[in-house]
Amino acid sequence: MRSYDFIIVGLGTAGSATCMSLARRGYKVLGLDQFSPPHTRGSHHGLSRSVRRAYPEGSSYVVMAQKSWELWRRLEKDSGQNLLIKTGNLTLGPPDCPALSGFLRSAQKHEILHEYLSALEVEKRWPQFSLPDYFYAGLENEAGIVFPERAITAFLNEARQAAADLHVNEGVEQWTELAAGVEVRTSRASYQGGRLLLAAGAWSKNLSGRLSAVLTPKRIAVHWIEPAAEEPFSLGQFPVNFWQVPVFSDPVFPEGFKEFYSLPMLQPGGQIKVAFHNGLSDGDPDSGSHTIRDDETTMIHEMITAYLPGLAGCPMQVNACFYTMTPDKDFYLGRLPESQHVFGAALAGHGFKFAPLLGELLADLLLDLPSPVDIAMFSPERFAKL
Numbered sequence: 001m002r003s004y005d006f007i008i009v010g011l012g013t014a015g016s017a018t019c020m021s022l023a024r025r026g027y028k029v030l031g032l033d034q035f036s037p038p039h040t041r042g043s044h045h046g047l048s049r050s051v052r053r054a055y056p057e058g059s060s061y062v063v064m065a066q067k068s069w070e071l072w073r074r075l076e077k078d079s080g081q082n083l084l085i086k087t088g089n090l091t092l093g094p095p096d097c098p099a100l101s102g103f104l105r106s107a108q109k110h111e112i113l114h115e116y117l118s119a120l121e122v123e124k125r126w127p128q129f130s131l132p133d134y135f136y137a138g139l140e141n142e143a144g145i146v147f148p149e150r151a152i153t154a155f156l157n158e159a160r161q162a163a164a165d166l167h168v169n170e171g172v173e174q175w176t177e178l179a180a181g182v183e184v185r186t187s188r189a190s191y192q193g194g195r196l197l198l199a200a201g202a203w204s205k206n207l208s209g210r211l212s213a214v215l216t217p218k219r220i221a222v223h224w225i226e227p228a229a230e231e232p233f234s235l236g237q238f239p240v241n242f243w244q245v246p247v248f249s250d251p252v253f254p255e256g257f258k259e260f261y262s263l264p265m266l267q268p269g270g271q272i273k274v275a276f277h278n279g280l281s282d283g284d285p286d287s288g289s290h291t292i293r294d295d296e297t298t299m300i301h302e303m304i305t306a307y308l309p310g311l312a313g314c315p316m317q318v319n320a321c322f323y324t325m326t327p328d329k330d331f332y333l334g335r336l337p338e339s340q341h342v343f344g345a346a347l348a349g350h351g352f353k354f355a356p357l358l359g360e361l362l363a364d365l366l367l368d369l370p371s372p373v374d375i376a377m378f379s380p381e382r383f384a385k386l
Contacts, residue, residue, distance in 0.1 A: 004030040004165070006366055007184050007193035009172050009207065010200035011037045012044040013148075013352050014345040016155035017359025018197060018366075023162035025363065030191055031164055032184070034171030034203070037156065038149040041285060042201040043322050046222055048263045048273060049352040050240045051144040052089045054112045056102020057330065057350075060374050062110050064354050067373065071356035072146060079154035082147075087235060087264070089143030092122070092129075093244035095136045097257060100244065103138040115139040126239070128232045128310050143240065145263065148352055155359070172200075172207060175342070182341050195366050198336075199345040202285040202322040208344055209336060214383045215346055218323040219283025221296040224271040225304070226315045233272050233310070238264040242277070243307060252279045260303050272311060274300055275321075277349070285322055292318045323349030331378040333358075334365060344380065 006022050008015045011033040019031040035041055051069065055061035072084040091103040107114040116138055119131035131137075160166060167186075175184045175196060182196040198204050202217035227233045244257040259277040276299070297318060305312045324346045326332050332346040345362055347354075357373070364371055 001183075001190050001192055002030075003192040004028045005194045006030070006197065007032065007182065007191060007195075008197045008199060009033075009175075009184070010198065010204070011156060011166060011168070012042055012152065012199065012201050013347060013355050014358050014362060015197065015199035016152050016159065017355045018199065018345075018362040019159040019164045019166065019359075020155045020162065021359040021363035022366070023159045023164035029159070029164040030193065031156075031159065031166040032170055032172055032186060033166075033168050033200075034187075036168040038152040040319070042203075043324070043347075043349075044148045044152055044201075044352065046148060046273065046321060048145045048266060049148050050089060050242075050261070050263060051084060051146050051353040052140050052240075053143070054103050054107035054110065054114060054138070054140050056099060056106050058377060059106075059109075060377055061354075062106055062112075063373050064357055068354045068357040069144075071360070072151075075151070075154055075158070075356055078158060081150055081154050083151050083154065084144050084146045085235070086142055086144045088239035089140040090122070090239050090241040091138045091140075091244075092131065092135055092241060093257070094134060094246060097244040097246070099242065099257075099259070100136060100138055103140075107138065107140065113141045115141065128238060128308060129241070130307055130309050139239070145235070145240065145266075146353060146355075151352075151355060155355070175207070177339060177341055195341045195343065197343045197345060197362060197366060199362075201346075202283065202324050204324060204344060204346060209339075214326055214332065216325045217283050217285060218280040218325050218349070220275055220280055220321045220323060220349075221292050221300070221318055222273060222275045222321050223297065223300045224273060224317045224319075225311050226271055227265065227311055228314055229310065230265060230268060230270075233265050234268075235264045235266055238272075240264070243303075245303070245307075258299075258303070260300070262308065271317070274304065274308075274311075276300070280323065283320070283322055292320065325349065327383070331375075332380060332383075333362065333375055333378040334380045337380060337384060 005027040
């Protein structure tokens with residue numbers, strides 16, 4: 001039975017970056033994935049992810065976003081790949097909605113370059129948008145887009161170059177915690193390790209024991225639209241945009257807002273990506289959850305017609321993606337309850353922008369090293385009584 005310092009289950013966003021970080025530090029690392037990343041079954045596909053630094057969810061995220069930007073640039077140099085490109089990022093909604101008011105507080109507190117725009121100012125600058133008169137927008141001027149498939153490939157290539165063993169198309173069937181480490185059994189073999197990280201995305205729920213009680217896989221219908229006129233929706237002409245639209249007495253959106261976003265076309269002949277961020281249904285990545293329902297596409301059509309009318313009626317394709325949500329929608333980073341050697345990572349649908357830093361932070365956790373960032377708000381201890 002082969003033995004390793006660390007075994008990482010899942011080679012997507014968090015797992016691939018953690019393998020790279022640990023292997024670069026000289027540890028013997030085994031990475032396992034039931035598929036061959038990057039793939040289209042989980043949450044790290046889809047060509048583009050937004051990157052921003054003004055973060056309404058908390059100061060820890062802002063510090064992490066700033067450090068992650070630097071690490072993305074470092075990974076670009078190491079890998080010789082273009083991974084991150086600058087573009088504007090708009091947050092749109094009523095002035096008192098949580099997303100917009102939180103954006104402004106974060107941008108002001110952390111002195112992040114931004115603008116506050118009226119509906120008229122937004123439409124004058126970007127006539128692609130149609131806003132109610134009472135809407136406003138916060139613009140983060142120097143945000144960006146990162147390319148997830150390219151990034152996952154870079155993490156894995158760098159991990160291999162640092163001598164990590166990466167086994168793809170090898171699913172984990174069972175793990176057992178021992179007095180001095182862990183044993184992991186897969187479809188091919190058994191392995192021993194000093195510590196184990198479960199970073200399998202939507203599949204972590206079935207691997208994580210008590211952790212499963214606080215993880216809920218959510219399925220996202222991602223819509224890809226071919227604009228009739230490409231230039232207005234191309235990168236550089238069309239900013240990343242996130243909307244909070246008020247709704248009333250709608251059980252699908254109990255928060256009182258519909259949240260959706262769109263990202264620009266990345267190259268000529270490409271597509272606009274549009275999806276909801278809330279109101280998502282529970283999903284099982286191994287079942288028919290990849291099938292898109294008619295009502296999901298109908299709701300997106302309603303949003304497009306109202307707020308992005310230039311895309312209404314354009315050809316559309318749809319596929320599925322998965323978030324792994326926690327009850328408070330913040331990350332889960334740390335040791336599993338009542339465990340000494342097993343750790344978990346779940347990113348609640350907004351983690352990719354932090355990927356290179358998450359690899360460093362998770363490596364530190366696995367090594368019992370102090371974190372350079374305050375990550376107390378992500379501790380599994382907050383769920384101890386659930």
